[in-house]
Amino acid sequence: MQNKLIAMHDLDVPWRPSDLEQRSGRIVRQGNENKKVKIYRYVTEETFDAYLWQIIENKQRFIAQIMTSKTPVRSAEDIDEATLSYAEIKAIATGNPLIKEKMALDIQLEKLKMAKSLYLQQQYHLEHKINEVFPREIAKYEERISTITEDIQNIKKNTVLGEDGKSVFFIEINGIEYNERKLAGKALADIINAHQYNNIKCLFRGMPVSIYFDGYQQSHIAKIHGKSTYDVALAHDHSGNMIRLENAIDALPKYLEKYNGNLESAQQNLKNAQQEFGTPFVQEDEFQKKMLRVKKLEIILNATNDSFDKDNEEQRRVQNILKKDSDNFIGKFEKMYRNIACKLLNKDKKGWSGKYDKEFAEQVLNNGCSKEDAADIIFKFSPNVQDKTVIQDMIDKIKIKNIQYVR
Numbered sequence: 001m002q003n004k005l006i007a008m009h010d011l012d013v014p015w016r017p018s019d020l021e022q023r024s025g026r027i028v029r030q031g032n033e034n035k036k037v038k039i040y041r042y043v044t045e046e047t048f049d050a051y052l053w054q055i056i057e058n059k060q061r062f063i064a065q066i067m068t069s070k071t072p073v074r075s076a077e078d079i080d081e082a083t084l085s086y087a088e089i090k091a092i093a094t095g096n097p098l099i100k101e102k103m104a105l106d107i108q109l110e111k112l113k114m115a116k117s118l119y120l121q122q123q124y125h126l127e128h129k130i131n132e133v134f135p136r137e138i139a140k141y142e143e144r145i146s147t148i149t150e151d152i153q154n155i156k157k158n159t160v161l162g163e164d165g166k167s168v169f170f171i172e173i174n175g176i177e178y179n180e181r182k183l184a185g186k187a188l189a190d191i192i193n194a195h196q197y198n199n200i201k202c203l204f205r206g207m208p209v210s211i212y213f214d215g216y217q218q219s220h221i222a223k224i225h226g227k228s229t230y231d232v233a234l235a236h237d238h239s240g241n242m243i244r245l246e247n248a249i250d251a252l253p254k255y256l257e258k259y260n261g262n263l264e265s266a267q268q269n270l271k272n273a274q275q276e277f278g279t280p281f282v283q284e285d286e287f288q289k290k291m292l293r294v295k296k297l298e299i300i301l302n303a304t305n306d307s308f309d310k311d312n313e314e315q316r317r318v319q320n321i322l323k324k325d326s327d328n329f330i331g332k333f334e335k336m337y338r339n340i341a342c343k344l345l346n347k348d349k350k351g352w353s354g355k356y357d358k359e360f361a362e363q364v365l366n367n368g369c370s371k372e373d374a375a376d377i378i379f380k381f382s383p384n385v386q387d388k389t390v391i392q393d394m395i396d397k398i399k400i401k402n403i404q405y406v407r
Contacts, residue, residue: 010041013052134270141263147227158206185238
């Protein structure tokens with residue numbers, strides 16, 4: 001049956017992102033004969049769905065920070081495609097178009113932040129390469145080229161060519177000159193076998209040669225000394241060891257060519273890095289505009305939320321005053337406030353005016369109420385929700401005229 005699934009419908013919101021993955025796994029799976037499938041997720045605007053999808057988004061964001069490696073190890077700002085998908089669904093379920101816009105911008109900003117973070121990393125690496133890596137490589141190659149060039153010139157001065165144009169073999173070992181490879185190889189082998197190679201005096205084409213034992217490779221190594229040093233692994237073949245020394249010397253022009261190529265590459269890499277370093281982030285304008293828009297939306301939404309909360313509180317206080325047998329007004333002056341407020345609210349259906357609080361304060365102050373208690377009562381019960389310091393300033397300006405309150 002699951003081999004022919006074509007569509008899946010999510011009617012509710014689970015508590016874990018893994019539950020959604022498990023659902024999708026029933027249709028997006030190996031063995032399904034349909035190459036393309038559809039996944040529908042249903043949400044209702046201005047309902048609890050927005051909160052539930054926000055829970056899923058936050059959980060998926062946390063999981064993505066741990067499980068992915070798109071950001072540096074010390075950063076935990078990454079989001080993956082699933083996180084964006086859950087955030088988009090949450091936005092759909094939100095009725096306020098400003099919230100929808102902000103959620104869409106948040107998603108876009110997350111992507112831009114990732115792109116800018118990658119850009120800054122690349123700029124840092126370029127700066128490191130320009131200041132340290134490439135100059136160090138260039139200096140190394142230039143030094144190597146200089147030493148090999150001097151060694152090649154020295155070798156040419158100490159090389160004898162035969163009638164065929166090839167170099168004539170000649171080596172000096174412990175003061176004895178050899179012009180046959182086999183005899184020279186045997187003499188070198190005898191010295192090595194007698195463990196007398198530490199003080200060997202060997203000269204090949206004007207280059208001193210020393211012998212040492214490499215404990216890691218468990219073999220003897222001939223080291224040719226010039227401006228640079230060149231290692232040659234020795235074997236048990238007498239003539240072969242001499243040929244290996246010749247090949248090492250003859251290979252120097254190839255090494256010189258190789259290092260010249262490396263130097264050109266390093267110099268070109270430095271030039272490219274210098275041109276690329278300091279280039280601006282291509283999406284910087286877009287990033288700044290969207291950041292500015294998000295800040296404006298946050299101010300608008302915060303003001304809207306504050307106004308919404310204030311309106312709700314004002315309505316609640318009006319209902320509390322007009323409610324029959326309300327047990328919220330306990331003390332003498334609290335009950336007095338309710339009586340005055342009921343009469344004024346019934347008289348003025350449009351709402352509570354700030355002057356009503358002043359009228360109440362004047363009456364209770366002239367009936368023995370302290371300024372502190374009067375301020376507390378207005379702050380606690382007045383439908384005109386305002387800061388307590390504003391109420392206290394208003395009360396401090398009232399002049400007591402000994403007016404008696406009439407029930």
